[in-house]
Amino acid sequence: MEKEHDRWPRPGLRDVTGGLIGGAVALAYAFSYAALLFPWQYPGLLSLALGLALVNAAVGALWLALRSQLPFAVAGPDGNTTSILAGMTAAVAGSVSTAVQGPNLLALVMATTVLCGVLFLVLGTARLGSAVRFIPYPVIGGFLASTGWLIATGGLRVVTDFPVPGVWMLWLSTRVRDPLVMTTIALGLLYVVILRRWRHPAVMPGVLVGTAAVLILALKLLAIPVENARADGWLFDAGVAATWSPPWAQDWSALQWQPLLVQWVDMLAVVAVAVITLLLSSSGLEVMARRDISFDRELREHGWLNLAIAACGGYLSIVSVGRSAVLLESGVTSRLAGVISGLVCLAAIWLSPWLLGWLPRPVLAGFLLYIGMLLLHEWVIVARSRLTRSDWLLVIVILGTTAMVGFTVAVLAGILASCLNFALSYSRLGVVQHDLDGTGIRSSVQRPARHRDMLSRHGAAIRVIVLRGVIFFGTASTVLDRVRGFLQAPAGPIERDLVLDFSHVDSADSSAALTFTKIAQLAAANQVRLVVCGLGRGTEAAFAQAGPGVVIRASLDLALDEAEEGLLLSQGLDPQVSEESLAGWLSRELGGEQHWTALEPYLERRQLRSGETLMTQGDPSDDGLYLIEHGRLAVRLPHQGRGQRLASLMGGTLVGEMALYDRAPRSANVVAERKSVVWGLSRAGMERLHATAPETAIQVHAFIMRTMAERLRLANSAIAALQRGA
Template sequence: MTASESEQSHLHRMSQLLQKYRPGRLLPVITAGIVLGILNLTIAISFGALIFSGGLADRLCLGIGLILFSASVLGLVVALLSTFRGMIAVPQDTPAAILALIAATLTTTLAGSGHPDQIFMTLVACMAITAMVTGITLWLLGAFQLGRFIRFLPYPVIGGFLAGTGWLLVTGAISMMTDMPLTFNRLPLFLQTSMLVKWLPGVVFGLLLWGILRRYKSDLIIPAMLLISIVLFYLVLFVADISPTEAGLRGWLMGPFPESGLWKPFLFSAVGQAYWPAIFSQSGSIATIVMLSIISLLLNVSGIELAVRQEIDLNRELRAAGLANVLTGLGGGLAGYHALGDTLLEYEMAGKSRIPGIISAMLCGAALLFGMSLLSFFPKFIGGGLLFFLGLNFLSDWVYETWFRLSLSDYMLILLIVSVIGAVGFLEGVLVGIIAAVMLFIVKYSRINVVKHRLSGETYQSNVDRAIPYQRLLKEQGGQILILKLQGYLFFGTADSLLTQVRERIHDQHLKPLRFLVCDFALVTGLDSSALISFTKMTQLAAAQHFTIVLTQLSPQILRQFEREHALKNDALLRIFPDLDHGVEWCEEQILHAEEESGTTQPVPGSDLESVFHEMLDALNQHTRFESLLERMMPYFERQDMQKGMYLIHQGNMPDALYFIESGQATVQLENEGSNHVRLQTIGMGKVVGELGFYLKRPATASVIVQEPGIVYRLSIATLRDMQARDPSLAAFFHEFMAHLLGERLANTNATLQAVIT
C-alpha cells in the first residue's frame, strides 16, 4: 500500500468514527448510560437492603458497596466482550433473593458465636463462592458449545417469557415509584391522592414516550423528554414552594444514597474469618442459584435476540458472563448476568452501542469509590416511567401484536405464561409454559400421519429386474404386500394410529388378503416403549390373520430396543432386513414360489436366447409381428458363459456392448470409495443390461457384476453397425424392440412414482 493510499484509509476511518459519534448521535448514547447507571445504583441499594437486613443491617453500606462492585465488573466485562453491542449485565434479583434467605439462615445459625464480624464475613465468602461457581459453570457451558440447547425452547414459551417480563416491568415500575409492592389487595391504597402523585406522572411519562416513539423515530426523543420532564418537575416544585429535601422525604426523588465511598476488599479477610461448615450447609442453595442463573441468562439472551431481530452467539455470551462472575467473586460480589430490560432500554434509547454499558459501569464504580449523593436529586417518576415504557413495549409486542401472527393455541400459551408469572412467579410461569408447550406439541404431533408413504406390491417392486412375465404376475398379486414407509418419532400418540391403519387394511374387503406387512424405518428417529407394545400387538394380529411382518432398515438403537422388549421373539411372524429393497424382494420371492407350487404359473423357459425373446415378445404383445425376424437376428449375438464375480460392465468405462441374460443373475451396483457399494438392481433370466450406455454412448454410471453363473448373449456396437449395413429392416426391428422394453420400464417407474406422491 502506498503512502497516499494509507493516508486515504486513515481519513476514511476517521470520517466513519466522526459520523458514528457526532454530537447528535453521542447525546442519546451518553444519556442512556447515565439513566442506566442511575437505575443500577437504585437496584444495588434495593438488593443490599434485601440481603443485609435484620442482624446485618449495620453492615448495609458495606453490602451495597459489594453489589456496586458487582454491577461495575459485570457491566464493564459484558459490554466489552458481548457479541451484541449494547448488552447490559447487572447483579440479578434471583441470586439476591436466594442469598437473602442464606443470610437469614446464617444470622440464626451464628447468632450465638460471639463474633459480630463472623456472620458478615461468612456471608461475603458465601457470595464470593456463589459468584465464582456460577462463573466457572457458565464459562464451561460456553466453552463446550452447549448454549445451543436453548434453541429447542418453543417460540411461544419465549414469547410468554417476554410478555411476562413486560408485566413485571410495568408492576415493578409502579412499585419502584411508590416504594410499595403492587398487589391486588393493595389496589385501593394506590388510588389515594398521596399515592397517585407518586406513580401517575411516571405512567403518563411512559405512555407519552411509547406513543411518540411509535409515531416518530429519532435518537433525540428520549433525551429531550428526559430533560423536559426534569425541568417541569423542578418547576412544579418551585411553584408549589417545595424544597428538594422535602420532595425526597415525600418519596419523589431517588435515594437517599450514601455520601462516602463504599469500596473495601473483603475476600481475603473473609476466607480466614468465615465459618465454613455453615457455608457448606448452603451448598443446595448455591447450586440452585447456579442453575437458575444459567436458565435465566439463556432466556434473557434469547428474548433480546427476538426483540432486536439479531442472532447472538449464546456460547460467547456464556463465556463473557462466566468471566465476569469469576472476577465479581474475587471481590466478594453478587452473581449476575445479562439484563433483558436494561439491554432493551439501551437499544431503544441509543441503538446498538457499547458506550452506555461502559458509562453505567463507570458510574457504579465512581459511586463505589466516591459516594453517590448527587444522584439523590433525580426524580423517581422518570426512572419508573422508563421502566413502564419498556414494559408497555413488551406487552404491546407479545400480547397485542402476536394475536395477529400466531395460531390460537400458541397465543393462549403466551397468555397462560403471563398469567402464571403475574399470579405466582417468573420461574413458575416459564415452567408451566414449557410443560404446556410439550403437551401441545404431543397433541399436534400425534395428528401427523406417521406413515409417510403407503404403497403396495402392485405399484412398488424391489430392484430385482425380473422377467416380464414375473413382473406381470407380481403386479397381479402385489396387493398382498402392504408397504408402510414410517417417519419421525414413534410414541404413544402415533403408534396406535399405525396399528389402526393395519387393522383397516386387513378388514378391507375390496383388496386381496394381506400376506406381508412391510414397515420401513429408514426415516424413523426413535420410538418409545408404547410403540414397542403396539408392535407386539401387531405381531399378535399377524398370528391371528396369518400374515408376516417385515421390518426394514432398523437403526442399531431401535433394533436393541426391540430385542430388549422381546418384540422379535417370533421369527415365523416377523422378519428383519437391512433395507426396504431386500425386504420387498423376499416378499416377492414368497409370492412367486407360492404361485409356482400351486401350478398357477410355470417358470419362464430359458433354454436359449430365442426362447427368451419369445417370452419378452409375448409380454410386450409383439410376438406375432416380430416372430419372423427372430431367426435372422440370432447370428448377430455372441454367446458367453458368466462366472461369479465377473464384470459385464465396469463403472466409468465407455460401453461397447449390451447383454441379454439367458440364465444366471447379475447385480447392478454403484461403487463408492472403499467397500461401500450400493445395490441398484438385481437382474436375471430374460433381462437386458447396458442398453442406456449402449445407445447414449456415455460412460457407465454403475457396474454390472455376475452373482450367479449362467449364460449371456452379447451384442457389440460394431455388430449392430454390421446389422444396420446388411439388414436395415432387422436393425429397425431391434431398435423398436428396445424402445418397447424401455417404454415398459418407464411405465413401471411412473406407476411407482405416482403411488409415492399421491
C-alpha cells in the first residue's frame, strides 16, 4: 500500500519541503505561545515575548536537528510550561512598575530556563531519567489536564480580560457574547474538527493562513478600518517586531528580587512539568520512530540546549511530538529538514512586523484554545476509559483546583492526594506475605519420630508472620491486629513463639517502630517469646526501642529451630538428642527385633568429630546410606555460608538414602555439626541382605520409603501454606 509521504517529491526535495512546512508549523506555535507568555494588558511586552519564542523555536530546532538521537526531532516553546510561566509573568508584571517590567520578566523566564537546564543535565548525567516514571500516572494526568486548562484560558486572555481562578464562571456568563470571544471559541472548535480530521503536515499552516485571510476579508467587507480593528483587539498593533534580548545586552540595574523570589514554588512546578513533558514526549517519539532511545541522553541534550537558549535570549525549549511528527510524516530522510525549520524561525525574527501585523488575534487565540481542548479531551474524557475511578477522580481534583484556586495549589494538592492514595492502596495490599504456624512450616532440622509427632500436635504454638515491602504506621497496625488474638490467648504449659520475618522488607519507618514496640510489650505480658529475623539496614531501627525481651536471629530457619526446641523442652523432651537407642529405633521402624538382628551385621559403625566431613558433593555414592545414632549432621552446598544450610539431621534419622536406588554422585556436602555416631549401609551390603534376609530387606525399603514420603509430605505442606499467602 502506498504511504502518504510516497506521493511527495524525491528524498532531497522532501527534506526541503518538509523543513519549510515544519518551519511554518513551528512559527504558528511560536506566535501563539508568545501571545500567551506575557499579560495581554501590556501590549508593549509582546515584542519581547515574540523574540523569546522565536529564539526558542530557532535554536531548539537547530540544536536537536544536529544533536538528537532522532533526526526528525524538533524542539520549541512548550504549552505545558508556557502556561505556568504565563501565570508567573502576570504576577510579576502586576507587582513592578511598567518601566522595569522587561528586565524583571526576562530575569524570571531565563532563570527558570537555566534551572530546568541544570536539572536536565543532573538527571541525565546521573542516569536518573527513569526515576520520573515513579511519579503516579494520575498526578501526571492531572498536571497535563491543568496545563490544558491554562493554555485554553490563556488563549481567551489573548483577546479579552479572562479573570483569575475562582471567578471565571461569572465572567463566562457576561462575556461569552463578546464578538472576539465568540469568534475565538468558534475558531477553536473549527480547528479541532479540521485538524483532527485531516492530519496532513501542510493542513495546519494552511488552515491558520486561510482563517486569517477570511477574518481580514470580513473586516474589509464590514468596512471596519484597520486602525479601528487594531484598537478593538481584532489585529495586533502595526509594526510589532520581535525584540532579541540576549542577557549580556540588558541593563539589570532595575532588577527587583522580591517579586521574583516569591515565584520559587511556581518555578519548581515548571521544572517538574518540564521533566514530565520531556520524557513523555521522548517516549511518544520513540514509539513513532520504532526505535529505542536513551532518555538520559535526551535529558543531557536538553540541558545543554536550554543553557544555550538562555545565553542567546530565549526561554525554555522542549521537544514537541506534534512538530516532530510533521517532519516524520513528510518523509524526511536527513537532519536537513530540522535545520531548515530552525532557519525559517530565525528569519521570522526580522520578518515579524509584517507577519504579526496582519495576523488576527482570534486566530492565535483560537489555536491556543484548540491545543488546550486537545489536552483536556485527552486527560478528562479519553483517560476515563483507561484509569480506575479513583485515579480519574484524582485527575479531576487537580484540574478543578487549578481552575478554582490556581496551579501552585493544584500541584501541592496533587502531590498530597497521590501520597494519600498510595498509602491507602499500599495498606490494602498488606505487608503480610505469609501467615503460618508450626504445623505448616518447619525448620530444616530433621528430628526423631517422637519429636516430629510432638511438633505436629502442638505446632500451632509457633506463629510465623513473613512480612514484605515498606512498613509504615498504617501497615504496621495491620500486623498488630493480625497477631493480637495469638498474643492475648491464655498462657498454657506449651511455650508459644511469635516469629516475625523481615527478610523481604525494604524499610520500616519510625512510626512503625511504635507498633512493633507494642507487639513486644504484649508478647512479654502474655509470656510469648518474640523472635525477629532477617533484619537489614532499613529495618533494624524498628526494634531499637523494643526492649531486651526481643530475640533477634539471622534467618527464619534459625528462628524456627529455636522455637521448635523451646516447644520440645516445654514438653519435657531434650531437643538435642534422640531418646531411643539405635536398636529400639530400628526394631520399631522395621517391625520387630528379628529384623534389627538380621540387619546389624551389614552396618558399619563410624564416629565423626565435630566439623568432619561424611560426604562431599560429587563423590561416588557406593557407600550407600547412613543411619544417625546420635549427634547432628549439616547438609550444605559448596560455597554457601555456615548459616545457610539445606538441612540439619539429628539422631533417629537417616541421610544418603537415594544412593541405594541410583548411582548418581553425592549431591551435597554432609558435615558433622557436633560429635556424632553413624552406621553405614552400603549398596553391596543391601544386596547381601536381599540374599540372606529378604523379609528384612523389604522392611528396610519400606522404612526408607516412609521416611522419604514424610519428608515429601512436609515439603508439600510448606509449599501449600506459602501458596495460600496471608
